[in-house]
Amino acid sequence: MNLEDIIKPENCVFKKTELLNDKPLSFCPGCGHGVVHRITMECVEELGIMEDTIGIAPVGCAVLAYEFMEIDMQEAAHGRAPAVATGIKRVWPKKYVFTYQGDGDLAAIGTAETMHCCNRGENILIIFINNGIYGMTGGQMAPTTLEGSKTATCPYGRDTSTMGYPLKITELVAQLPGVRYVTRQSVHTPAAVRKAKAAIKKALMLQAEGKQGTCFIEICTNCNSGWKMSPVQANKWMEENTFKYYVPGDIKDEFKLLKNPIAND
Amino acid sequence: MAKVRGAVVVDTEKCKGCGLCVDACKFHVLALSATVNLKGYNPAYMVEPENCTGCTNCATVCPDTVITVYRAKAEA
Numbered sequence: 001m002n003l004e005d006i007i008k009p010e011n012c013v014f015k016k017t018e019l020l021n022d023k024p025l026s027f028c029p030g031c032g033h034g035v036v037h038r039i040t041m042e043c044v045e046e047l048g049i050m051e052d053t054i055g056i057a058p059v060g061c062a063v064l065a066y067e068f069m070e071i072d073m074q075e076a077a078h079g080r081a082p083a084v085a086t087g088i089k090r091v092w093p094k095k096y097v098f099t100y101q102g103d104g105d106l107a108a109i110g111t112a113e114t115m116h117c118c119n120r121g122e123n124i125l126i127i128f129i130n131n132g133i134y135g136m137t138g139g140q141m142a143p144t145t146l147e148g149s150k151t152a153t154c155p156y157g158r159d160t161s162t163m164g165y166p167l168k169i170t171e172l173v174a175q176l177p178g179v180r181y182v183t184r185q186s187v188h189t190p191a192a193v194r195k196a197k198a199a200i201k202k203a204l205m206l207q208a209e210g211k212q213g214t215c216f217i218e219i220c221t222n223c224n225s226g227w228k229m230s231p232v233q234a235n236k237w238m239e240e241n242t243f244k245y246y247v248p249g250d251i252k253d254e255f256k257l258l259k260n261p262i263a264n265d
Numbered sequence: 266m267a268k269v270r271g272a273v274v275v276d277t278e279k280c281k282g283c284g285l286c287v288d289a290c291k292f293h294v295l296a297l298s299a300t301v302n303l304k305g306y307n308p309a310y311m312v313e314p315e316n317c318t319g320c321t322n323c324a325t326v327c328p329d330t331v332i333t334v335y336r337a338k339a340e341a
Contacts, residue, residue, distance in 0.1 A: 001339040003314060006272040013271075014321040014334035025329050029306065030283030034328030190289055190322040224283075231283040 017041045019050055019070045026064050028135075030231025032221025033062055035187040036129060039197040040100070041069055043204055053096040053204075054088055056081040060102035061135045079110020082117035085124045096207050098125040103144040104134045107169045114173065118214045121178025125203045125215045128170065130246065131223035139226035143167040146245055151226070166245060170218040174252040180213030181206060182252040186220040186243075188235040206255060213254070220246055270339045271319020273311060276331040280308035286323035286332060292316040295323060 019041035027033045044053050050071050057065040059078040066073030076084040081099035089097045106114050106128050114126070133151055134140040140153040146166050148157040158166075174182040181203055185196035196219055203215035220242055222234035229237060273295070280302065286309050287295045296312035309332075311317065319336030 001270050001337070003272050006270055006319075006335050006337045007274060008335065008337075011335040011337045012333065013319055013336045014324040014332070016330040016333070020330060024279050027328065029281035029328075030285055031328055034330070035326065038328075038330050187326070190325040193325045231285050232288045235285070235288075 017045050019045050020068055021070050023068055025068060027061060028225045030222065030224050030234070031061070031135075032131070032187045032219070033129060035193055036100075036127065036196070036219055036221070037062075037065065037068060039187070039193060040098070040127065040200055041071075043197060043201040044071060044096075047201065047204055047208070049096050049204070049208070052094065053098070054092070056085045056088070056097070056099040058099070058101040058105040060105045062100055062102060062129065063136070065100055079105050079108070080113050081105065081110065082113045082122070082124070082126060085126075086117055086120070086122045089122055089124050093123075096125075096204055098127060098204070100127045101129065102135070103128070103130045103132065103142050107143045107167050111169070114169070115176075118173045118176050118179045118216065121176075121180075121213050123207060123210075123212055123214070125200075125207060125217070127200065128216065128218045129221055130170075130218050131221045131226070132166075132242065133223045133226040135223045135226050139223070144169075144246075146241060149227075168246070170216065170246075170251060173214075173216050178214055179216055179252065180211065180254045181215040182218075183216075183250045184218040184220065184246060184248050186238070186248055188220075188222065188238055192248075202255075211255065218246075220248065268339050269318050269336060270315075271317040271334060271336045272314060273317060273319075273323060274333045274335070275309050275311075276333075277308040277310075278302050278304075279329055279331045280306060281329055282306035282308055283328065284309075285326045285328065289322045289326045291322070292318065 054072045141151045186192045224231045224234035294317045297307040324332040
């Protein structure tokens, strides 16, 4: 059997979703943002809600998310994506609203907006990309930077006596009664990508069913440029170090009895 | 017995040569090319095409979605 016999349109089992356009992504080679962009758009496409979904783009590496995602998008000021999402969801309660934010955006400048949005229990989905560094501005220390990690602004490693401890914002929002589904995922292996996709799909389905409450999905990714590693090394480092502090898995799930979203695939 | 054969097509001009697909492929089908694309990256290509089963693992981890996967049943 030749390659020409296999490469035919009827044999195609994986191709790029139509909700991501053909512009080359602006991320560094090997960055996890691209995977999260793709799985988010795949979920929207598979649920058939592309005309009813509104995304809020952050400030940070993913600031150009509206350039690549072929759905309605709104840019928000730095850290204010949950506030903008609150407004959009209250005006259009039937629409599916998600924010896409990095750790500098959500856990540093936008902490107040995030906490109060979750405390009000707004019926939106927050996708939080945690790479433990400010990637776009050149690799400065973020609140989520691990103890001992070297960045541009802590060249001798993060010292907790003067710089504080890495912020577990996901565990913090899980305490709030307005939040119904909190999980931490990653996109460093094919299995992890499929799990993260199932989590995003579940959160979007919960909005469809009109359940009141915020869904919060943290996705740990690498930042190989900021960490000064190759993409494969960065993923290994993340597995060995990041997951000891930021343990993957469901943190809060009040909808466990609902049908598993993977079963729809 | 029917055997499953796969093939991948890499968009070489968009590939950034990060190598995550090479690491994700358990059958060592992919490798980074010695040639460079217009942006100066070494794109991935199929070095052992007969080992490919079309499992889509490479495309799943690809951050830039440059990989398209095909799968067909072949008589062994």
